[in-house]
Amino acid sequence: EAQVTQNPRYLITVTGKKLTVTCSQNMNHEYMSWYRQDPGLGLRQIYYSMNVEVTDKGDVPEGYKVSRKEKRNFPLILESPSPNQTSLYFCASSFSATSWNTEAFFGQGTRLTVV
Amino acid sequence: GEDVEQSLFLSVREGDSSVINCTYTDSSSTYLYWYKQEPGAGLQLLTYIFSNMDMKQDQRLTVLLNKKDKHLSLRIADTQTGDSAIYFCAENRRGRIKAAGNKLTFGGGTRVLVKP
Numbered sequence: 001e002a003q004v005t006q007n008p009r010y011l012i013t014v015t016g017k018k019l020t021v022t023c024s025q026n027m028n029h030e031y032m033s034w035y036r037q038d039p040g041l042g043l044r045q046i047y048y049s050m051n052v053e054v055t056d057k058g059d060v061p062e063g064y065k066v067s068r069k070e071k072r073n074f075p076l077i078l079e080s081p082s083p084n085q086t087s088l089y090f091c092a093s094s095f096s097a098t099s100w101n102t103e104a105f106f107g108q109g110t111r112l113t114v115v
Numbered sequence: 116g117e118d119v120e121q122s123l124f125l126s127v128r129e130g131d132s133s134v135i136n137c138t139y140t141d142s143s144s145t146y147l148y149w150y151k152q153e154p155g156a157g158l159q160l161l162t163y164i165f166s167n168m169d170m171k172q173d174q175r176l177t178v179l180l181n182k183k184d185k186h187l188s189l190r191i192a193d194t195q196t197g198d199s200a201i202y203f204c205a206e207n208r209r210g211r212i213k214a215a216g217n218k219l220t221f222g223g224g225t226r227v228l229v230k231p
Contacts, residue, residue, distance in 0.1 A: 004157075033218070040123065042203060042221035043158075058218070090157060092219075104219060106157035 004029045006091050006107035007059055008084040011100055013114055021076045021110050023091030029105075031094045032074040033058065034066065037109075043090060081114045088112075119206060119222040122199045126228045133191040135225045137204035140185060146207040147180065148187045149220065161189070161202075199229045 004025045013019055025032065033048035035058075044059030049068040063085055065077040074093075078085060091107040118140045127133045139147070145166050150158040164171045164178045164187070171178045177190040187204055205219040 004141075035221075040223045041206075042119070043219075044221075045218055048218065074124040092158075103160050104158075106159075108157045 002089055002105070004093050004105050006089075006110050008110060009108060010111050011113070013112070015082055015114055016080050019078050019081060019112075021078075021089060021091075021112070023073050023074045023076065023107060025074075025091075025093040025105070026029075026072065027093065027095070027105065028071065029093035029095050030071075031096065032068065033092050033104075034064070034074070034076045035090045035092065036060065036085075037088050039088060046076070047090075056073040078112075083114045086112060086114050119204060119220055119221045121174060121202075121204060121222040121225045122227070123223065124226050126230060127194050129194060129196060129229055131194055131229050133189075133198065133227055133229075135136065135189045135191075135202050135204075135227065137187040137189075137222050138185055139187065139204070139206050139219075139220075139222075141206060142182075142185065147178075148185050148205045148207070149176075149178065150203040150205060150221075151200045152203065152224070193230050194227075196229050196231060201226050 007022045030051050034046040035043040037043045044060045046064050047058050048065040049055045052071050055066050057066050089110045092104045094104045121137045143155050146163055149161045150164040151161050162173050162176050175192045179188045200207050201224040203221050203224045205221045
């Protein structure tokens with residue numbers, strides 16, 4: 001089944017403790033990105049990747065890192081989480097980074113709470 | 116999502132039509148999308164419209180686009196309880212920021228509650 005898989009689905013952590021949220025897609029998609037969803041703000045892009053070893057900042061990259069060593073995986077790293085990073089995170093992938101219309105597939109979301 | 120705006124909440128009776136509205140600011144957007152988010156789930160693409168179209172119909176869904184006013188709407192006919200969800204409109208801004216690939220800019224989402 002074609003899907004985008006995020007882990008974990010739920011995470012409660014303490015300020016400053018490094019964490020990684022994994023994202024994997026099995027559709028051989030070029031483009032992957034991370035969004036955070038906050039009430040009333042919709043989804044805002046954190047980082048994106050056009051292909052392996054090609055990543056760049058989105059609209060709200062502060063406090064986050066990513067890597068794209070393999071095409072299928074795009075982990076989101078919080079080196080020193082803070083309470084303002086408490087949010088619902090979504091990973092998304094799409095077949096092409098450059099076609100005008102290519103559907104984005106979303107993972108199930110990771111609800112992160114930083115205390 | 117500050118450049119794409121939606122109302123926060125819509126309540127509708129089962130069987131009635133729902134209309135969800137969205138305004139956007141970037142006239143270079145080429146594709147506009149409607150996504151549905153059910154509780155505890157990711158986003159599911161419902162439908163999309165290309166910017167040179169005025170209307171698109173897909174079963175119970177009708178998308179209307181007014182490019183002059185930069186206004187997009189989603190009409191759901193014969194709304195069912197299973198339509199209760201958050202609906203997001205999104206625009207593809209790649210035309211202006213080519214290096215950003217297929218970046219979607221989302222509205223804040225409209226929570227639709229369908230009452231029996």
